[in-house]
Amino acid sequence: xxxxxxxxxxxxxxxxxxxxxxxxxxxxxxxxxxxxxxxxxxxxxxxxxxxxxxxxxxxxxxxxxxxxxxxxxxxxxxxxxxxxxxxxxxxxxxxxxxxxxxxxxxxxxxxxxxxxxxxxxxxxxxxxxxxxxxxxxxxxxxxxxxxxxxxxxxxxxxxxxxxxxxxxxxxxxxxxxxxxxxxxxxxxxxxxxxxxxxxxxxxxxxxxxxxxxxxxxxxxxxxxxxxxxxxxxxxxxxxxxxxxxxxxxxxxxxxxxxxxxxxxxxxxxxxxxxxxxxxxxxxxxxxxxxxxxxxxxxxxxxxxxxxxxxxxxxxxxxxxxxxxxxxxxxxxxxxxxxxxxxxxxxxxxxxxxxxxxxxxxxxxxxxxxxxxxxxxxxxxxxxxxxxxxxxxxxxxxxxxxxxxxxxxxxxxxxxxxxxxxxxxxxxxxxxxxxxxxxxxxxxxxxxxxxxxxxxxxxxxxxxxxxxxxxxxxxxxxxxxxxxxxxxxxxxxxxxxxxxxxxxxxxxxxxxxxxxxxxxxxxxxxx
Amino acid sequence: xxxxxxxxxxxxxxxxxxxxxxxxxxxxxxxxxxxxxxxxxxxxxxxxxxxxxxxxxxxxxxxxxxxxxxxxxxxxxxxxxxxxxxxxxxxxxxxxxxxxxxxxxxxxxxxxxxxxxxxxxxxxxxxxxxxxxxxxxxxxxxxxxxxxxxxxxxxxxxxxxxxxxxxxxxxxxxxxxxxxxxxxxxxxxxxxxxxxxxxxxxxxxxxxxxxxxxxxxxxxxxxxxxxxxxxxxxxxxxxxxxxxxxxxxxxxxxxxxxxxxxxxxxxxxxxxxxxxxxxxxxxxxxxxxxxxxxxxxxxxxxxxxxxxxxxxxxxxxxxxxxxxxxxxxxxxxxxxxxxxxxxxxxxxxx
Numbered sequence: 001x002x003x004x005x006x007x008x009x010x011x012x013x014x015x016x017x018x019x020x021x022x023x024x025x026x027x028x029x030x031x032x033x034x035x036x037x038x039x040x041x042x043x044x045x046x047x048x049x050x051x052x053x054x055x056x057x058x059x060x061x062x063x064x065x066x067x068x069x070x071x072x073x074x075x076x077x078x079x080x081x082x083x084x085x086x087x088x089x090x091x092x093x094x095x096x097x098x099x100x101x102x103x104x105x106x107x108x109x110x111x112x113x114x115x116x117x118x119x120x121x122x123x124x125x126x127x128x129x130x131x132x133x134x135x136x137x138x139x140x141x142x143x144x145x146x147x148x149x150x151x152x153x154x155x156x157x158x159x160x161x162x163x164x165x166x167x168x169x170x171x172x173x174x175x176x177x178x179x180x181x182x183x184x185x186x187x188x189x190x191x192x193x194x195x196x197x198x199x200x201x202x203x204x205x206x207x208x209x210x211x212x213x214x215x216x217x218x219x220x221x222x223x224x225x226x227x228x229x230x231x232x233x234x235x236x237x238x239x240x241x242x243x244x245x246x247x248x249x250x251x252x253x254x255x256x257x258x259x260x261x262x263x264x265x266x267x268x269x270x271x272x273x274x275x276x277x278x279x280x281x282x283x284x285x286x287x288x289x290x291x292x293x294x295x296x297x298x299x300x301x302x303x304x305x306x307x308x309x310x311x312x313x314x315x316x317x318x319x320x321x322x323x324x325x326x327x328x329x330x331x332x333x334x335x336x337x338x339x340x341x342x343x344x345x346x347x348x349x350x351x352x353x354x355x356x357x358x359x360x361x362x363x364x365x366x367x368x369x370x371x372x373x374x375x376x377x378x379x380x381x382x383x384x385x386x387x388x389x390x391x392x393x394x395x396x397x398x399x400x401x402x403x404x405x406x407x408x409x410x411x412x413x414x415x416x417x418x419x420x421x422x423x424x425x426x427x428x429x430x431x432x433x434x435x436x437x438x439x440x441x442x443x444x445x446x447x448x449x450x451x452x453x454x455x456x457x458x459x460x461x462x463x464x465x466x467x468x469x470x471x472x473x474x475x476x477x478x479x480x481x482x483x484x485x486x487x488x489x490x491x492x493x494x495x496x497x498x499x500x501x502x503x504x505x506x507x508x509x510x511x512x513x514x515x516x517x518x519x520x521x522x523x524x525x526x
Numbered sequence: 527x528x529x530x531x532x533x534x535x536x537x538x539x540x541x542x543x544x545x546x547x548x549x550x551x552x553x554x555x556x557x558x559x560x561x562x563x564x565x566x567x568x569x570x571x572x573x574x575x576x577x578x579x580x581x582x583x584x585x586x587x588x589x590x591x592x593x594x595x596x597x598x599x600x601x602x603x604x605x606x607x608x609x610x611x612x613x614x615x616x617x618x619x620x621x622x623x624x625x626x627x628x629x630x631x632x633x634x635x636x637x638x639x640x641x642x643x644x645x646x647x648x649x650x651x652x653x654x655x656x657x658x659x660x661x662x663x664x665x666x667x668x669x670x671x672x673x674x675x676x677x678x679x680x681x682x683x684x685x686x687x688x689x690x691x692x693x694x695x696x697x698x699x700x701x702x703x704x705x706x707x708x709x710x711x712x713x714x715x716x717x718x719x720x721x722x723x724x725x726x727x728x729x730x731x732x733x734x735x736x737x738x739x740x741x742x743x744x745x746x747x748x749x750x751x752x753x754x755x756x757x758x759x760x761x762x763x764x765x766x767x768x769x770x771x772x773x774x775x776x777x778x779x780x781x782x783x784x785x786x787x788x789x790x791x792x793x794x795x796x797x798x799x800x801x802x803x804x805x806x807x808x809x810x811x812x813x814x815x816x817x818x819x820x821x822x823x824x825x826x827x828x829x830x831x832x833x834x835x836x837x838x839x840x841x842x843x844x845x846x847x848x849x850x851x852x853x854x855x856x857x858x859x860x861x862x863x864x865x866x867x868x869x870x871x872x873x874x875x876x
Contacts, residue, residue, distance in 0.1 A: 005756075005780055026718060026786035027756045033689025052716070056689075145875070178755030180847030182854070183874050189854040191845035191872045197855060202868050215863045220838065224861075224868030226875065230842035239842045239869070241832045243825075245857060246846030252876045268828045275800050276813075285825055286813060288802035289849075292752045293762060293769070293793070297850025299750045301757025301780065306851070312747035312762035313769060313796065317803020318818065322846070322853040326860050328818075332826035335864045337856065345852040367778040368757075422718060425753050425788060433795035436665035436735070437788065440719075513875040 002384040003137065003173035004303045004370060009035045010171030013133035015126075017046040018068070018143020018153075018517075022053050023422040025141070025177045025302075029053065032139075042133075044126050046071065047143065048417065049489060050482045059126045062484060063116035065417050066147055066404035066518040071123065072156035073401070074112030076104045076163055078127035085131065089165030093389070096396040100159060103398030115401060131164045135171030142179065142419070146516040150508040152399040162394045168385040178302040180426070181292070185300035188356070188371065189349065193224035198353035214352050217335070226512040228253060228505055235262035243270045245322060246289070250278040251427035251495060254503040254514040255470050272325060275429050278495055289322050290315035297323075297342045298364065300371070304381070306359055307368035404518040405506035408486065412468060412520035414452070415487045416502055419517075424493035431493065444497035445478040447489040448523070453479045456523055463526040466490070468519055471501035474526065488521060532598040533581075541594035548576055548589040551602060558602050559611065559640050561618075561728055562677035563590045566783055567686050572699075573677050574614050575640065579604045586610055612644050619648055621700045622729075623672045631730035637675060658703075663711050666719050666735060666791050673731040676700045680723035680732060687784060692717035721790040722783060725774065734791070740770045748776045751789040752848065756780060758789055768797055829865065838866030845872045 008014070008031040021029040035041035036056040045057040054060045063071050079085050080101055090097050109120030130136050138161055144153045158174055166172040178184050190197040200207040202223055212219050225233055231253060233239040242263075253259045263269060263282040271283040274291050292299075294315040300306045315321070320328075323345070327337040339348050343361040350357050358373035358380075369380040385394070408415055423441045425431040432438055446466055448458070458464060462477040466488065475490065475497045483489045492499040504519040527543035534547075534556060541550045546569060551558045562573035571591040578589045581599040586606065601607060619641060626648060629635065641647065658672040681695045681704050692715045694707040704723075706715045724732045743763035751758040759779035763771030772793055774785045805821035806813040832840050843861040845854050854872075861870035 022718065025754055025756050026720065027758055027781045027784050027789075030688050030690075030720075030784050034687065037685070037689050037691075055716075180755055180873065181750060181752050181757065182849065182851065183755055183847035183872070185851040186845055186847045186849075186854045186872045187874055189851050190858040191854045191870055192858075192874070193868050193871050196862075197858070202862075211862075215859065217863045218866075219862055220866055220868050222868065224839070224870060225842065227844060227871045227873065228875075230844075230869055230871065234842070238840070240836050240840040241829055242842045242844065243829070244844045246848040247844045247873050249844070249873075252873060268832060270825055270829075274802060275798075276802060283806075283813070284808045284828070285821055286802065286806040287821060287825075288804060288806075291796045291801075292848060292850070293747075293749045293796055295850065297852050299757065300851060301750075302755040303757070303780075305757055305780065307750055307757055307759070308748075309750040309850070310747040312749055312764055313767050316797075316801045318805070319801065319803055320818070322849045323856055325822075326853070326856050329822050329825060330856075330860050330864045332822055333830060333864050335860075337859075342850065342852045345855060349851070349855050423787060425792075430752065430795045431788060431792055433798040433800060434788075434792040435794055437792045439665035511875070516876070 001173065001175040001177075001303045002167060003170070003175055004305070004382045005031060006382070007170040008032055009038070009041065011035070011041050011133075011135050011137040012171065013042050013044065013130055013136040015044045015046065015130055015136065015138045016053060017138070017140050018145070019139055019141035019177055020047065020049070020051045020053070020143070020419060021139070021141075021177065022051065024179060024420050026422065028177060032056070042129060044129060046126075048484055048487060059122065059129060061118045061122055061126060063118050064484075065415050065487060066149070067116040067401065068144060068147070068153045069149055069156050069399050070107060070112050070115040070401040071118055072153070072160055073104050073107035073399070074109060074118075074123050075127040075130065076100075076160055077107045078109065078124050079131045079163055080104060082128070084128065085163045086165030090163065094162050094394040094396060100396035100398050103400070130160070135169060136164065136166045137171055137173050137175060138166075139175045139177060141177040143517060145176070145511065145513055147518065148405045148506050148508050148515045149402050150513045151510040152402070155397040155399045159396050162396060167394070168383060168387070170383065173383070176302070181301070182299045184302055184304065185298070185306070188300055193226055197349060198355045200353075210352060228507060228514055229512065231259050231262040234266050237265065240266060241268040242266055243272070244279060245272045248277040248279045248427040248429055250282070251492060251498055251500060254500055254505040254516055256498050256500040257471050258505065272322065273429075274319070275433065277427065277429050287325055288317065288319040289325060290319050295321045295323070298346065304370045305368040306356070306364065306371060308361070308364045405515050406469070406504050406518065406520045408520045412522045413486070414521050414523060416466065416468065416519050416521040417487060417489050417517050418492055418499050418503060419489065420493065421491045424491070426493070428493040428495065443476070444491055444494035444499070445476045446523070447478045447480050447483045449483045449485045449487070450479050450481055451485055453477060456525060458525050465524045465526055466502060466521050467524070468502040468504075468521045470504070473497055473499060473501055488523065530594065530596040532594050532596065532600060534600045535602055545594055546590055547578060547587070547592050547594050547598070547600055550594045551589060556602055558589050559643070560590060561636055561640070561675060562679060564679055564683070564726060567679065567682045570678060570682065573675065575611060577607055577610050577614065578602045579607050612646060615641055615644060615646055618675050618700065619646060622648060622675075624648060625670075629673070629730040630733060635730060636728035662735060664713055664719065666721060666787065667712070667724055668733040668735045669731070670733070671703050671731055673729050674703055675729055675731070676702045677728060678704070679726050679728065680704050683722050683726050688720060688722050690716050690718060690720075693723070719787040719791075720785060721787065722785075725783065725790070741765050743770055746773070751785070753788045753792070758785055760785060760789060762793070769793055833865060839869060841865050841867055842869040843867070845870060847872050847874065
């Protein structure tokens with residue numbers, strides 16, 4: 001997030017898109033809902049599904065899945081043609097506006113209507129509301145990013161924020177909501193194939209030399225592979241061993257049949273986890289690790305806030321923390337990790353990661369710090385891009401609408417979109433082992449629009465089979481007008497209904513994110 | 527606006543503009559009992575336990591929703607105040623069921639604390655019958671509205687803090703009850719089962735299930751919730767190495783008093799019997815328990831062999847969005863510095 005959660009209530013307008021916040025980030029949803037109820041903040045909710053946040057919205061738009069660039073460009077077109085953009089901000093803080101203006105021009109409300117189904121008057125209303133607010137914030141999540149055009153979608157959002165000067169001030173910003181308790185931290189600390197901690201590029205010689213000096217070894221310069229690419233490489237026989245920690249790709253990665261085949265093909269698979277997950281079933285070695293509440297350390301949340309977490313209970317049996325396991329193994333493979341206490345490791349991190357340089361356990365004892373926090377006196381950064389952008393001037397990136405990789409056709413006439421529900425989490429390895437959560441919901445279903453259900457001749461609870469080009473999944477019908485006509489929603493929490501057997505592994509070229517939000521499926525009654 | 531000066535129990539105290547008599551008392555460490563007050567909610571004046579006397583007008587006023595104004599002379603413990611306060615408490619107690627003795631709320635019950643402080647108890651005289659069905663409509667919340675004291679904290683919190691407006695108050699005073707807005711059960715309503723109402727209920731009307739006695743914690747620790755990326759803080763209450771309670775309200779936290787259904791009720795997976803407790807190695811097709819020594823030696827040997835044969839890029843490492851920053855740092859360092867590959871990623875895109 002460019003901004004912090006503290007300023008949710010300071011926005012005059014919040015545009016929420018591709019985020020079913022009530023179910024995925026319930027406590028942020030609570031902040032947004034109370035802001036909306038206070039009357040001081042108006043919501044624009046843009047989502048193909050009739051999500052419950054819509055109840056609080058001033059304006060709600062329901063574009064077809066995968067058409068985000070079109071309506072985002074359309075909003076920009078309306079704002080420009082009606083002269084509602086922030087001329088001073090665009091002039092002083094950005095570059096590339098003329099090119100952007102030219103490219104956005106063709107996205108007239110009529111064209112946008114044709115592509116997305118959003119009525120021209122509604123699009124105009126939303127554009128005016130967003131552009132005329134003194135402070136307007138955009139919040140989004142995987143509904144924006146999990147597309148082959150994920151990067152384009154984010155660019156289109158950034159264009160809109162820059163166009164209206166809604167960046168760098170309280171109550172504004174471009175705010176992605178992160179889905180895992182430490183997904184932000186894992187990215188920050190370099191668990192990515194192209195960057196070291198603090199997003200320092202592995203291909204940059206100066207950076208690499210710094211890390212070589214700090215770690216005392218020669219380091220590889222060529223960026224590595226992402227999760228989906230690694231599994232592809234394993235399938236091709238280019239990767240021979242994998243070491244998987246606290247992840248369950250068999251249920252969470254697209255095209256699960258392909259993932260299983262890839263794992264089968266590996267010469268050696270290590271899985272380190274707290275439960276014997278579906279992925280661990282394929283392992284040659286399984287290492288028992290401790291749960292997060294069993295260890296000391298820090299997590300970084302969606303607003304870049306680094307916070308301490310404490311050990312509340314002891315790990316069971318012979319389970320060990322991931323830190324202990326990995327340092328022990330490094331030692332056996334000839335590398336001595338000298339600092340082994342969490343606070344000491346944070347010192348090591350701070351010494352080579354400029355954005356974490358001012359973070360220490362002493363400072364975190366009472367409250368968290370938002371990065372960048374560049375030295376021991378720096379108080380952290382609540383709002384990014386305040387006076388200038390990281391690169392100097394903010395650059396407009398013209399982007400064009402491209403169809404999703406796989407569109408419905410005669411054989412597969414429905415769009416499948418996937419996500420989470422409030423009562424479970426990701427592959428269900430944790431939430432399905434919680435007694436009350438399991439008691440409340442313990443099966444998956446496919447959410448289908450009533451008119452589609454009528455055409456298919458299925459009723460609430462009817463057993464159905466959902467097929468895509470990659471596989472089939474049996475589930476039960478849940479009839480609800482939350483899903484628009486022609487769209488089926490399924491969650492991926494239940495191994496008995498492995499939805500990712502259906503999903504499309506096509507990747508966004510730049511971000512390498514798979515298009516989990518759109519694929520073509522057929523439905524048959526069982 | 528400048529502070530105003532009022533008298534409280536004979537002392538001159540200053541009151542900030544807009545502050546209630548209760549706020550002023552609290553600031554000056556003068557105790558006024560309350561049942562329907564919660565600092566995070568707008569004052570309501572429902573329970574009337576916070577009655578104080580304005581010695582100038584001679585009126586009894588509710589301290590929580592009366593703004594302190596210049597020239598007031600307040601007594602928080604005059605005989606009239608004590609008498610009226612005890613009458614209010616007695617009235618609530620008359621409406622309270624005898625199951626009090628086995629109520630799991632125990633001594634954390636605010637009604638019990640106040641009653642005992644004023645030397646009151648459940649009496650058999652003049653009891654007002656109020657049998658209500660105990661409802662366990664979902665696996666999270668145990669509802670015994672016979673114990674409801676009509677403070678409406680649940681309804682107010684659902685609206686003011688949670689923004690859900692899932693419940694509404696029907697009826698008046700001690701006879702009123704919180705009910706699902708629009709009727710029906712919680713599961714079909716706007717309720718997200720966040721449990722905020724349960725956590726703020728001053729008595730045993732709304733309780734977490736199961737309600738059997740789980741004892742008192744030996745200790746508690748502040749942790750970050752392991753589920754989504756909001757970064758909510760919570761206290762885990764622990765007894766004999768088992769989590770027996772989850773509580774919000776860690777100072778300076780992102781979430782304040784709020785949590786979601788998973789954070790509040792879904793952490794028992796930690797103690798699940800499925801937890802892995804021993805290293806496993808596949809032998810003759812079966813995962814077999816081995817020592818750490820054997821498992822780690824095998825991993826080092828096999829990875830070493832594959833690196834030798836296929837080069838470091840023949841290995842891929844998946845770090846985790848569930849482990850700590852320090853661990854992620856060490857994992858990517860392991861991939862880069864020990865194995866020698868940049869093939870390291872995690873589920874950021876999934």
